[in-house]
Amino acid sequence: MGFKGFFEGGVASIIAGCSTHPLDLLKVRMQLQGESHAPNPASVQTLRPALAFHPGATIHVPQQPLPPPPRVGLVSLGVKLVQKEGAAALFSGVSATVLRQTLYSTTRMGLYDIFKQKWTDPKTKTMPLASKIGAGLIAGGIGAAVGNPADVAMVRMQADGRLPPAERRNYKSVVDAITRMAKQEGVTSLWRGSSLTVNRAMLVTASQLASYDQFKEMILEKRWMKDGLGTHVTASFAAGFVAAVVSNPVDVIKTRVMNMKVEAGGVSPYSGALDCALKTVKAEGPLALYKGFIPTISRQGPFTIVLFVTLEQVRKVLKDF
Numbered sequence: 198m199g200f201k202g203f204f205e206g207g208v209a210s211i212i213a214g215c216s217t218h219p220l221d222l223l224k225v226r227m228q229l230q231g232e233s234h235a236p237n238p239a240s241v242q243t244l245r246p247a248l249a250f251h252p253g254a255t256i257h258v259p260q261q262p263l264p265p266p267p268r269v270g271l272v273s274l275g276v277k278l279v280q281k282e283g284a285a286a287l288f289s290g291v292s293a294t295v296l297r298q299t300l301y302s303t304t305r306m307g308l309y310d311i312f313k314q315k316w317t318d319p320k321t322k323t324m325p326l327a328s329k330i331g332a333g334l335i336a337g338g339i340g341a342a343v344g345n346p347a348d349v350a351m352v353r354m355q356a357d358g359r360l361p362p363a364e365r366r367n368y369k370s371v372v373d374a375i376t377r378m379a380k381q382e383g384v385t386s387l388w389r390g391s392s393l394t395v396n397r398a399m400l401v402t403a404s405q406l407a408s409y410d411q412f413k414e415m416i417l418e419k420r421w422m423k424d425g426l427g428t429h430v431t432a433s434f435a436a437g438f439v440a441a442v443v444s445n446p447v448d449v450i451k452t453r454v455m456n457m458k459v460e461a462g463g464v465s466p467y468s469g470a471l472d473c474a475l476k477t478v479k480a481e482g483p484l485a486l487y488k489g490f491i492p493t494i495s496r497q498g499p500f501t502i503v504l505f506v507t508l509e510q511v512r513k514v515l516k517d518f
Contacts, residue, residue: 203307289358292371293354300340331403333405335399336406341398353366393454397451408436
């Protein structure tokens with residue numbers, strides 16, 4: 198019975214993840230807008246002007262950081278991305294999404310299902326909201342720890358196209374990304390931002406799964422709708438909105454920490470999650486933590502709808518197994 202929950206959740210998550218991947222990619226690109234780093238002090242241009250009275254003289258001119266590009270909205274960003282990188286770029290990193298959903302979502306959905314079975318009151322056949330939230334926090338945290346390498350790879354692959362050609366990582370696949378990260382930056386780089394990933398996953402899972410069950414129970418209890426597609430869509434959209442509001446600030450910081458590029462012997466742009474949050478708020482204002490919220494809710498809504506509608510259908514198909 199326990200394995201069944203993992204399988205059902207995994208299938209639904211992979212379908213939902215792949216179908217909403219372009220929106221997730223645009224969300225990542227928007228979250229990185231406005232991000233700028235000071236130039237590396239060691240990085241200087243050496244000019245050797247041909248001056249007759251100063252033969253061989255050198256002038257060291259520090260490189261100036263380029264001004265950040267103007268911020269654009271979701272639709273404009275999508276159009277520009279397709280024009281510049283081609284339609285296929287909307288699915289950059291989709292292999293990492295599949296691996297991430299296989300590791301992260303399968304684990305969290307399966308564990309939540311186990312907790313739900315154990316903590317549901319046999320008489321009322323309901324689980325208290327506090328227990329739902331607790332189950333979501335635990336399941337999300339464990340799932341995120343398992344899936345973090347795929348999460349780092351996915352963020353990098355999605356963000357690669359915004360870099361100048363000379364600076365792109367050009368990962369061929371999620372396996373290539375994970376292998377190269379481990380070789381070039383050490384195995385620990387695969388868990389870069391893991392504390393953020395775990396925190397975000399705990400918040401998302403607790404808000405998403407718990408609120409879906411809560412909204413669904415409320416709709417059926419009040420007899421607003423019958424247990425069918427309408428109820429599933431309504432409850433899942435409401436759950437997606439709650440999850441987006443709760444998780445967006447952590448998601449912005451997670452994206453920036455995972456995507457930061459640290460040159461050999463160079464200084465890391467951020468020393469950690471808190472440092473990233475403080476620098477982001479100081480440079481761009483508090484609302485920067487809700488950067489990418491439109492694509493987040495645009496993606497979280499459909500993702501949650503596809504996730505739970507698919508999950509309910511898979512459960513129907515496998516109910517006799």
